[in-house]
Amino acid sequence: MSNDSSARIVAGLREWIAQAPPGARVPSNRALMAQYGASPVTVQKAVHALSALGLVESRPGVGTFVRATRTVRPPDYTWQTAALRPPRARLPTLATPLRDSTPDVIGLHAGYPDRELVPARLVRAALGRAARGDAALVKSPTAGLPELRAWFATELAEAxxxxxxxxAPRDVVVLPGSQSGLSSIFRSLVGSGRPLLVESPGYWGAILAAAQAGVRVVPVPSGAGGPDPDELARAFEETGARVFYAQPNYANPTGAQWSPRLVEQVLDVVRAHGAFLVEDDWAHDFGIDTAARPVAPLDDAGHVVYLRSLTKSVSPAVRVAAVVARGPARDRILADRGAESMYVSGLLQAAALEVVTQPGWRTHLRDLRRALRARRDLLVDSLAEHVPDAHLDHVPPGGLNLWARLPDGTDTDRLARDCEAEGVLVVSGVEWFPAEPSGSFIRLNYAGPAPDRFPDAARLIGRALNRWTDR
Known part of the structure; x- marks a missing residue:
């Protein structure tokens, strides 16, 4: 039989199906062969075609039946509005620094270093060895592997x-990344509805973690040199807060590093108010012109809660961090971690420990310093040439970012969209302020991919800014 015969059977059955109720049995192949004078092969082709169209379904050993059609309608989620109640804070679905970019776009928005800045050989070897060991098969202690906790403690002890x-190692709790650590710290040491002092501008992830924990964020002005200790003292007095979150080394986004004098002043204020300083040493391994100087080694009375992550410096795939806290504060944080995630993958902990204890780790950090300096200086020079209206209060001595101020009145959210249309991703500074922005800023990451395209990126930013200024 020809294909025309198969098409004739399909057309005839479609008319029959249109009148048949869902679940009705389609005439057997023998009956169709007799009705249409067709061969078994032609009838089977027709039935397969109807099945592909979703009109019939075959049940082996039973027969072929008209498929029950379903009315396509949009799902109704309105019941969730009442069930969930209003959120404690309006949180973005995905913060700009976490967005993925395509290869044709120049990405100056990301919060993680490019893969060229990661110790790939060390990481791959460490993961392979960890996978062959017991860490891949057994539960890790809730506080973390003893050897890794000892390493974090030793890093601070040396300073x-x-x-x-x-x-001591007992003071260390290993975390699945510092972001989850911030959430635990805010829940454990601040509590829902209570005030938390935060540098402004400050790390967007901490602002979001605080909002999610129901914590009331109170901004403390901070700039190229760090926070004003007098303003910090006033904020403690006016709010009754007992926790101050800050990044003393290469702050995100400003790149500020506290001077030894400022460290002493902040510690004096914190101690005078019987409070905690949550020190986020996120960029410990990203010093360029200086080395990181942690505050925690200067305090043994439990006022400083120290947070350090290996995720950015070892590999984004190895989400391992630690919090160092003393006294009841440590016990509360550990209890929260046990309830939140029970324990951190022993395999990732073992891999992270091997990477940072290999001789090649120190070599990698020296190479990383040189690479970051070259990238930072190239982006600074590119901005000076192509975006003269972008003002840098200072060139950061470490970290991953430049914090550029634009002419007052610039709509940085709109500018970021215009830049994306031009082919470059930047981040509006609005995301780094816990209250109203003190000016128009953008944050630019110089650790992203394709540094050779930084001059092109600056040219595109300058073009978008000029159009905005003309408007």
């Missing part, structure tokens, strides 16, 4: 001056 008791 502890004489006369100050260094932290």
């Amino acid at each position: 502890t001056p004489s006369g100050v008791t260094p932290p």
Whole structure:
């Protein structure tokens, strides 16, 4: 039989199906062969065609039946509005620094270093060895692998001056990344509805974590040199807050590093108010012109809660961090972590420990310093040439970002959209302010991919800014 015969059977059955109720049995192949004078092969082709169209379904050993049609309608989620109640805070679905970009777009928005800045050989070897060991098969202790906790404690102990008791491995709690650590710290040490002092501008992830925890964020002005200690003292007095969150080394986004004098002043204020300083040492391994100087080694009375992550410096795939806290504060944070995630993958902990204890780790950090300096300076020079209206208060001595101020009145959200249309992703500074922005800023990451395209990126930013200024 010809294909025309198969098409004739399909057309005839479609008319029959249109009148048949859902679930009706289609005439057997023998009956169709007799009705249309067709061969078994032609009838089977027709039935397969109807099945592909979704009109019939075959049940082996039973027969072929008219498929029950379903009315396509949009799902109704309105019941969730009442069930969920209003959120404690309006949170973005996905913050700009977490967005993926396509290869044709120049990405100056990301919060993570490019893969060229990651110790790939060390990471791959460490993951392979960890996968062959017991860490891949057994539960990790809730507080973390003892050897990794000892490493974090030793890192701080080496910077502890004489006369100050260094932290012990017991004071360390390993985390699945510092972001989850911030959430635990805010829940454990601040509590829902209570005030938390935060640098302004400050890390967007901490602002979001605080909002999610129901914490009331109180901004403390901060700039190229760090926060004003007098303003910090006033904020403690006016709000009754007992926790101040800050990044003393290469702050995100400003790149500020506190001077030794400012460290002493902030510690004096914190101690005078019986409060905690949550020190987020996120960029410990990203020093360029200086080395990171943690505040935690200067305090042994439990005022400083220290947070350090290896995720950015080792690999984004190895989400391992630690919090170092003393006294009841440590116990509360550990209890929260046990309820939140029970424990951190032992395999990732073992891999992270091997990477940072290999001789090649120090070599990698030296190479990383040179690479970051070259990228930072190239982006600074490119901005000076192509975006003269972008003002840098200072060139950061470390970290991953430039914090550029634009002419007052610039709509940085609109500018970011215009830049994206031009083929470059930047981040509006609005996301780094816990209250109203003190000016028009954008944050530019110089650790992203394709540094050779930085001059092109600056040219595109300058073009978009000029159009905005003309308007």
